[in-house]
Amino acid sequence: MSSETLREIGGGIRETSAVGLGLVPLGLAFGLLMVQSGYAWWWTPIFSIVIYAGSMEYLAIGLIAAGVGPFSALVTGFMVNFRHIFYGLTFPRNAIRSKVGRAYSTYALTDEAYAIASARPPGEISGTRLLTLQIVCQSLWVFPGIIGAVAGQALPDGLKGMEFALTALFVVLAWEAFTNNKDWSLPLTAVVLALLAGFLAPGQMLVLALTAYFVILLFRFRLPGLDRRMEMRVPDHG
Template sequence: MPAAPSAAARPDRRHEVALAARDTVGVGMGYLPLGAAFGVLLATSGLAWWWAPVFSVLIYAGSMEFLAIGLVTGGVGLAQVAATTFFVNFRHVFYGLSFPLLKIRSALGRLYGVHALTDEAYALLATKPQQGLTGTRVLATQVICHLYWLTGSTAGALLGARLGLDAEGLGFALTALFVVLTIDAFRAAPDLPTLLVALACAALALVVAPGSMLVIALTAFVLVLIARFALGTRRRAAPAATGEHHLATAPAEPGTRPVRDGGARPREDQDA
């Protein structure tokens, strides 16, 4: 049996949590005011303040939580709620393709990792070198982001219920946060062609179907990436196949005869 890793070889959990806390500072600066805006909107919509932590724990999907206020207060049926949730969070299907969920070893931790897979957590973790990423850091990043949102939404709901605050204009914090995360992701892994393809897909979807822009843009982007990967694989395979072909058909040296494996052997009927 292989020996268990020594204490020195194991990653320090406190160090991993500290790294996650450092990574999530920027997310917290966006989550706290945006969560507060959600809490204020919830309180001013007639719901009790304690619905804010309930929504933040059970739903935990920023844009969907904002929509859920109108769905709950408007008495919308379950079928419409399910359809709305599917289209709003459809992008998470693509996130799962490259999110480092397998770094988490426990089944319970993976279930939480799926639940807490937000845009910001994905942007923070999917761009980091996978060989140095641990399950502790992945979970800590998601838990800290969740706590930021929970704190902001609960505080906003309490303030909105007591002071009658207005949430108008605070929703722009989400857009600003996405812009900052995109810049950080590009700095970590500069890839101008991919960025331009993403912008082109978004612009095209916005023109073709503004109401379903996100679903169409992400679908088109994934299809382009698959085609680009297949084309790159074919181009890399072509030189190797060409080289093998040249080797198999290369002319033999004088006094030898060619064989199928590309080598040559002396003629049996040649004495000198």
């Protein structure tokens, strides 16, 4: 293994460390929630490897317990993870040379991996670093989940609030993305679209809002003049 490869692996681990600190309590909470919901501890790594989609994993606990059919679960999973279609449009998977690596990168595309990769300018991340950060992200989800599940067997039943951990991470990721690009038009547009979609079609709010948001971003990318008029950046006071 060359020194350049080792340097990229080390860089990927360092870049993932901040988000990883958020994944550890999430994984612990998921493992605790699994055993508190009546599952054996060893179901936790199965969920985390087969599904590996944080929000859908939390949702799958209730879906399976309620006996939801495969088709309904499929539709629900598609709607919950619909945003990954848009992630895939800009995720730098082409930096990975091997077919196996690209296949894993597609499987391991998560909000956290996308947020880390998107913080870099286009074309400035290597395939080695990209795979490293995705492997680290999944490891920091799977192994704490196992620890949480094993430890959760000793806790009393009926603990509440652990499912909110994933929502808390999304809030942190959104704030970090905003601090890197303080374009107020982006969060304001997202809020308006979410409110409109929630009012018009509450059951399809996420899909409708994300689709509309993607179309708006596409127009902004294609029409630079429109992009300049829509930007409302915060003044830099030093």
